[in-house]
Amino acid sequence: MLRRLLITDFVLVDRLELDFRPGFGALTGETGAGKSILLDALSLLLGERADAGVVRAGREKADLAAEFDLAADSPARPWLLAQDFNADEELLVRRVVDSGGRSRAYINGMPATATQLRELGEFIADIHGQHAHQALLRADAQRGLLDSHAGITALAREVSGLWKELANARRARAEAAEQQAGLQREQDMLGFQVKELDELAFAANEWEPLNQEHARLTHAASLIEGVSSSLEAITDGEMPLAGETERLAAKLSELAQYDASLRDIAELLNEAAIRLDEAGHALNRYRDRVELDPARLVEVEQRISAIVSxxxxxxxxxxxxxxxxxxxxxxxxxxxxxxxxxxxxEREKQCEAAFRKQAGVLSEKRASAARLLSEQVTAAMQDLAMAGGRFEVALIPEPEGSATGLEKIEFQVAANPSQPLKPLSRVASGGELSRIGLSIQVITSASQAVPTLIFDEVDAGIGGRVAEMVGRRLGELGQARQVLCVTHLPQVAAQADWQWRVAKDNHDGVTLSRLDVLDDAGRIEEIARMLGGVNITETTRSHAAELLGLGR
Structure with missing residues (x-):
């Protein structure tokens, strides 16, 4: 759960340090006071896109940090270990955004990416924004919510991958049929090319040695002549260089007894004589090896010609x-x-069988989850001024299948007993959509393992008894989870275990947001304000105190 939040120079906040409590907490305040700033900060810490607009005017950077407690069985721990982060009982997430819009992120003191923050955020907090109800009108959002609620998101991704493989197999077969003539021509051409290159049997490491051999065979006569004349000069002539050098070395060695400086010169000549003798032996061996081989020369030239061709x-x-x-x-x-x-x-058949097998499993799990979710939301509607209303998660078959499986998901609703079920996007009014959407969010959130749930004015469009029931639902949810709700409804705020108030202050012409932690007296005043507006009477305070008593 969320334990602490630190905010510095973020939008209208200069510095704020908050300690969070378990249970259900309400965040209230005048319109425009900045109630959503805390949620915006948390969203940024959980990987939302950063921009320069979040930095308080005149400041170089905004600095945000949040501390979470991780349960021993939290799925965040194996994720942290897999990403090479520390996975202790305490989790620290930090985000710094400079005035140019660039941001840096840290997880437990180590640099992280925004993508890693988003992935981690899925394990530790679930934020429902102000427009979450409208998102439920989209088919993809309805399908994603059902799959997430049923715990089959990974299976849905697998089915999507199998569908892509099937689509590729179908396309390959269709293209082969359409392009058979062209494919046959290319196949014939490549067949001839492979046969010809196979027969050539050329290896990449053959080319350089082959050219060296060709040069040697081509100039064999010149090589033999040059080697023979060199041998004549070094060892085989009337006055060979090796012998003459050795004789000179011996003579200088004798003279060195009269002048020691000649000894080094004599040694140099002696070494030269040895080297000349070695060169003579090497040339002898080379001459024995080199021979005129016209047949081999022709063979090498033919090989080079074939390769060049x-x-x-x-x-x-x-x-x-x-x-x-x-x-x-x-x-x-x-x-x-x-x-x-x-x-x-056959390939297409195999792909289709694999797709339909897993898609069938997906359909069964979706059907089971759809029945349960339909019953739960229908039951919730009865307490939200929609007595007799019905909600159903319809699975509309798609026999041919698609990337999403063998059915389309459609949320259907009948707000009154006399009405038939129709798509949520076509029949729900704004108030009905708010009530149904909030019920869905509360029910699906309760089934997830995320320890912290945050609702940002998702109770818009409701009031009176319905607001009280919504507050009770959030309170029930807060018994098992940490719940934070930004609300403008006193009936909802009164159900909270704890309450904060956001207000604006003006300091030397600079407007800043301030947050007050409310005690019992402060809560009575705040809820009275929410009930009565500007002029708060003792009757209003009495009503506020009564609401708080009912809430407890």
Whole structure:
């Protein structure tokens, strides 16, 4: 649950530090006082998009932080561990937004992304905004709410993925039928290309050694002649360099006994003689290896010619011929599959079977959840000035299926006993939509594991006895969860376990929001204001005290 909220330089707030309590809390105040600022701050901390407008005028940045308690079995803990965050009993979330609109986020002191904040937020708090009722008019919102309530969101995503696979299989079969002639031509061309490159049997690491061998064979005569003349000069001539160098080294060594400075020169000549002797042996071995081989030269030239020819034909460098063969073979295999109607039909059949199997499971779970939700909302309507009204989650079959399963979800309502069920979007008035929407939100929230529930003026459009019943529902919900409700209705606020009041102050021409934690006397005054407006009488205060007594 939410324990503490710290806000600095956010919209109309200079600095605010709040300690939250368990149960049902009400946030009240005059219109425009800034009651929704706290909820906006929490929304930002839970990953909503940030912009420069949230920074208080004249300040460099807005700094927000919230502290939550995590239960031992909270699903947030494994998520935190999977994301490499600390997963202790206390969770600290922070968001800093600068005056340029850039934001930084932190989870337990470590940098985080807005996406990570949103994912984490799904485990720790559920915020119902002022326009949540209108969202219920959309088919996708109705389907998402039912799936979430039934705990089958993951199954719905799986079914959607299977539908995409089925759609791809159907498209592949249709395209193959339409493009059969073109595919056959491409298949024939690739078949010939793969056969030709297979026969060439070219390896990418063959090209450079082949060219080196060709150069050696082409210049074999010159190589033999050059090596022989070098040997003649070094070791085989009448005055070979190796022998002459060795003789000079020996002579200088004798003279070194008269001048020691000649010893180093003698050693250099001695090393040179050794090197020349080694060079002579190496040249001898090379001459024995090199031979004139016209037949091999022809063979190498033919091989190079074949490779160059293939390279020019397929317009790739010789080194890339082996990669071309791999790509062509892969494409040919793909075309072979596409050109096989039986294989494509079997693939489509398998995909459809997998889709219908999981979609059938999804339909069963949706039907069960729809029956229960219909009963619960219908029962709630009886207490909300809609006696005899009915609510039903209709599952309209779609035999062909879609990405959402084998049915469409439609919320239907009959506000009066004499009326037939019709889509919620067509029959509900503003007040009826508010009552039905709030019932749905309270019922579905109660089934979720999120410990903190926040309602932002979702009781708009109702009043009197209905408002009192709404307050009771929120109070019942607060027995198991932490509930915070921004409200303008005294009947709702009176049911709360605790209450805060938001007001505006003017300091040196600067308007700031102020929040007061109300004691019993303060609650009587605030609820009296909500009941009576500007002129608060003792009768109004008495009525407020009576409401609070009933609320408790």
């Amino acid at each position: 293939a390279s020019r034909k397929y317009r790739v460098p010789p080194e890339e011929l082996s990669e071309l063969l791999l790509q062509s073979r892969t494409r040919l295999e793909s075309l072979t599959a596409l050109a096989d109607p039986a294989a494509l039909a």
